Amino acid sequence: MKSQDIRKAYLNFFESKGHLIVPSAPIVLKDDPTLMFNNSGMAQFKEYFLGNGTPKSPRIADTQKCLRVSGKHNDLEDVGFDTYHHTMFEMLGNWSFGDYFKKDALAWAWEFLTEVLKLDKDRLYVSVFEGNPAENVPFDQDAFDIWKQYVSEDRIILGNKKDNFWEMGDQGPCGPCSEIHIDIRSDEERAITSGRDLVNADHPQVVEIWNNVFMEFNRKADGSLEKLPAQHVDTGMGFERLCMAMQNVTSNYDTDVFTPLIEKVEQITGLKYTSNEVKNVSEEQNKTNIAIRVIVDHVRAVAFAIADGQLPSNTGAGYVIRRILRRAIRYGFTFLNTKEPFINKLVEVLANQMGEFFPEIKSQQQLVTNVIREEEASFLRTLDQGLQLLDKVVAETSVNEVSGAKVFELYDTFGFPKDLTALILKEKGYSYNEEEFESELQKQKARSRAASEVSTEDWSVLIPGNVETFVGYDQTENEVKITRIRKVDSKKDGILYQIVLDNTPFYPEGGGQVGDKGTLVSANETIDIIDTKKENNLILHFAKQLPENIEAGFVAKVNTDLRTSTSKNHSATHLMHLALRNILGTHVEQKGSLVNPNYLRFDFSHFSKVSDEELRQVEASVNAQIEAQLQLVEHRNIPIKEALDKGAMALFGEKYGDSVRMIEFGESKELCGGIHVKNTAEIWHFKIISEGAVAAGIRRIEAITGDAVKDFYKNQESTLAEIKETLKNPQDILKSVASLQDDNAKLKKQIEQLLKEKIDGLKNTLVSDFQEINGINFLAKQVDLSMSTTKDLAQAIGTSKPNSFVFLASVEDNTPNIHCYISKELVAEKSLNAGNIIRELGKYIDGNGGGQPFFASGKGKNVNGVKEALEKSVDFVK
Known part of the structure; x- marks a missing residue:
């Protein structure tokens, strides 16, 4: 069966068992501060396991894009080697x-594998949790x-906590699991060693394919377990x-999940990949x-990460x-000798291969290609810089052993990988201190x-079973009760308290908009709320202290x-999005945003710099919509299909429910949960305020309102007044500034001419000071010139005589600088190297x-060392 047929067979099977088929959630998580990425199929359903929400169906099936490269689940360093x-x-x-629970989950797993896919039952092994008396x-x-x-019982393996007890994290829902493993070794190998003995032994052909997790317990902060009020099933099968x-x-x-991509790499590089069936390949081929x-x-x-809205960056x-x-x-x-960007060429293959089931990779194909191409070009330049830095270290x-600290500096500061460093050092006859x-x-x-x-401590629940409601679209003040609290202690923020209310007017951070701040006020005290966020469908209000009486009634x-300032910026973001699409084209799509009280930031797809004229048009368009006094039209809980049919824009990388909120200002129509004017x-x-590039094909605008x-x-008026005063209050400021610029240009030309004459004069004077030492024309002098002029002088003098070695020094703004010129014939015949000489003599300054x-240059901090550097320069030619 082809991979696409296998995927369809799975979803069709569980649909026949009464499951609702849902699309994959984005690979990048935006509303779960505990995870960077979706690292398992259950991540998008956490709120249901925690009891903080109700699923649209008690039975759901899907195929989820997952990423495991950080934190507890990190497979990155294994990738490629196995x-x-x-x-x-x-x-x-x-x-x-x-x-349903264990009986149906296991029965259906066996039915699908052995009756639908017709896998050989003799190659399958199962495992169950052996128990843990300590817990x-x-x-x-x-x-x-x-x-x-x-x-048969000999195919049932008892597994320990590591292999057969699944936990969401240090705290939260967990339970025993039952895995299904398959032995795909040859009949000859199976006859020698039983597959049972190779289960969970990291054998590449005896692998787990399906894990059935039975969520029965909740792990508390102290490590103890308590029974969940409802029992759940969470299964995951590795598609590949x-x-x-x-x-x-x-x-x-x-x-065929990977072979089309491999064939493309072979085509680009001219190298061949050998399948796993080929044994005893050479070290080079491996x-x-x-x-x-x-x-x-x-x-x-x-x-897929870029398609879901996560651009490469330096953080998070x-x-x-x-x-x-x-x-x-x-x-x-x-290893493939690729010195030019090429990975971006694989995106087209990936889009054609997976675009039918994951349409985002098809629709975002050009953007993904552009971003990867630019990242490749940038890092290849970094690798070149790293090679030069490595030459300097050597x-x-x-x-013959390079400092491990230096290698770490290359790795940490410049992103130069240690194994590449080791490879290059080995070629030069060096190693490094590992x-x-x-x-x-x-x-x-x-x-x-x-x-x-x-x-993080456990939640203290004051009002069990309460379903928190958000009333912030209509109210900014409301009577509330505290339903649960917990204490969180972090190195970054210190001790904070997370407070959940029975209802709240506070908007939690989301959709690019920052969370509300404010207060909880009772008859006797006021508690400052410094931030509001959402986690697993709970709205968390952050405070540095708890009320003395947490059971009292409060006004939030x-x-x-x-x-108000934030809402102005958020509504302006919508108006600007529409203006950009009207002026630049409908290829413009939101790729990120930040809305806070001070300003708005908007990232969008566009292939070139936005011209000044286009920015003026965008500003004019937005301000025209402001002046038109467009009334907010809000549709709450509208079916998503109806919203899209009305022309609402949906953003890639966002997870939408069946019902959505739609915001309209005139022609601007977007799905949005934020606060608006x-x-x-x-x-x-x-x-x-500004426009610039974020990545290939992504631009960023920052703007202000109100x-x-x-x-x-x-501030502009104040600055203009200061300029006028400085210019002695001319009638025409622009004319006055233009006159200054003209005068400045004339003076620069005069200075350049004077410097040229000075260099020519010094050159003629200094040429007579050359000394011949061992057949080398040697000159070492300190001159009273700027750094750049001294550099020009050193080159001018050096080229005036054959076999010349020129070392000049000067001091500019109390900073010593040195320059060394060596005739190319001396570089070849005498093995002299200006770069090495500058590094050695630079120690004196x-x-x-x-x-x-x-030719090489350097600068330092110690002016008093110039004389000694000049004196020591002669040692290189003696």
Whole structure:
């Protein structure tokens, strides 16, 4: 069966068992602060397991895009070296929320594998949880008894907590699980060693394909377990591994999930990939195979993340995506000899292959291609810089072992991978101190852990079963009761309290809009709410202290000044989005936004810089909509199909329910859950502050509204008044500034001419000071010139005589600088190197530098060392 047929068969089977089929959630999570990425099929359903929401059906099935590259679930370093770990993978899942349990889940799993897919029963093994008396969790007798109806007892394996007890995290829903493993080895191998002995032993052909998790318990902060009020089923089957079993191959990479991508890499590089069936490949071929596996795996992860709205960057989830892509680029650079961007060419293959089931990769194909191409070009430049820096490190090393701290600096500061460093050093006859590198790495990890360390207590529930309601669209002040609280202690923020209310006017951070701030006021005290966020369908109000009487009644009051400013910026964002699409074209799509009280930031897809004229048109369009006094038209809980039929824009990478909120201002129609003005006239005025590039094909505009615009124009007026005063209050300021510019240009020309004459004069004077030492024309002098002029003089003097060695120094703004010119014939014949000489003599001025073998420059801090540097320069020619 082809992979697409396998996926369809799975979904059709569970649809026949009464499951609602839902689309994959975005791979990038935007409303769960505990996770960067969807790392399992159940992540989008966490709120249902926690009892904070009601699913649209008690039975659901899907295939979920997952990414495991950070935190507890991290498979990154295994990818490429084995044949069954991936960064991005698909998880086929079926879910029961308080409906069916172990009997049906296991029966249907067996039916699908053996009757629908017709996998060989003799190749299947199952496992059940053996129990853990220390945690008061018994052996899973129910699962064991159910499996005995389908397999002999010798095919049922008892698993420990590591393999057969699944937990969402340190706290939260958890329970025993029952895995299904398949043995795809040859009959000859199976005759020698039983597959039973290889289950969970990391054998590449005896692998887990399906995990049935039975959510029975809740893990509390102290580690203890309590029974959940309802029992759930959470299953996950590795799609790529299932394809391997169904297509009669022994590697995920030999399935049609990956072979089209591999063939494209072969076509681009001219190198061949050998399948897992080919044994005893050479070491060189094995390196090629690993590199190709890394690239075809990583391009999937990066492409889908970008399509879902996560651009590569230097922080957070964006940094993880950049790191994955750079790992792929580096493997191509090192082992496939690819020195030009090429990974972006795989996106078209991926879009054609998976676009039918995941339409986002097709619709965002051009953007994904552009972003990856630019990231490739940027990192290839970094690799070139790294090679130069490595040459410098080697030149400064007197022994054959380079400092591990230096290698770590290359890795940490410049992104230069340690194994590439090791490879290049080996070619030069060097190694590096691995213990020192590892020590620096552990220090950094310890700093990172300390900065992000968080301790979270269990919820204290005051009002059980309450379903919190948001009333903030209509009210900014409301009577409330506290329903639950918990304490969170982090290195970053210190001790904070998360408070949940029975109803709240506070808007939680989401859709680019920051969370509300305000107060909780009782008869006796006032508690400041410093932020509001949403987690697993709960609205969390953050405070630095708890009320003395948490059971009292409170009035929740939103800071209306901040909210009003934020709402102006949010509504202006919608108006600007429409203006950009009208002026630049309908290819413009939102790719990120930030809306706070001070300004708005909007990232959007566009292929070139937005011209000044286009920005003026956008500003004019938005301000025209403000002046038109457009009334807000709000549709709450409208069916998503109806909203889209009305022309509402949906954003890629956002997860929408069956019912949505639609916001209209005239022609502007968007799905949005944020806070808006009632009439565009409230915005007062819109002003763009900046426009620039974020990534390939992504531009960013920052703008202000309302009072911020008033302050902006006041500052402009003040600056203009200062300029007028400085220019002695001319009648025509522009004419006065133009005159100054003309005068400045004339003076610059005069200075350049004078400097040229000065250099010519000094050159003629200094040429007579050359000394001949060992057949070398040597000159070392300090001159009273700027750094750039001294550099020009050194080159002019050096080219005036053959076999010349010129070393000049000068001091500019109390900063010493040095320059060395060596005739090219001396570089070749005498092995003199200006770069090495500058680095050596730079020590006397507490500085450094570098350049080419025939010319180099440097600067330092110690003016008093100039004389000694000049004196020591002669040692290189004696």
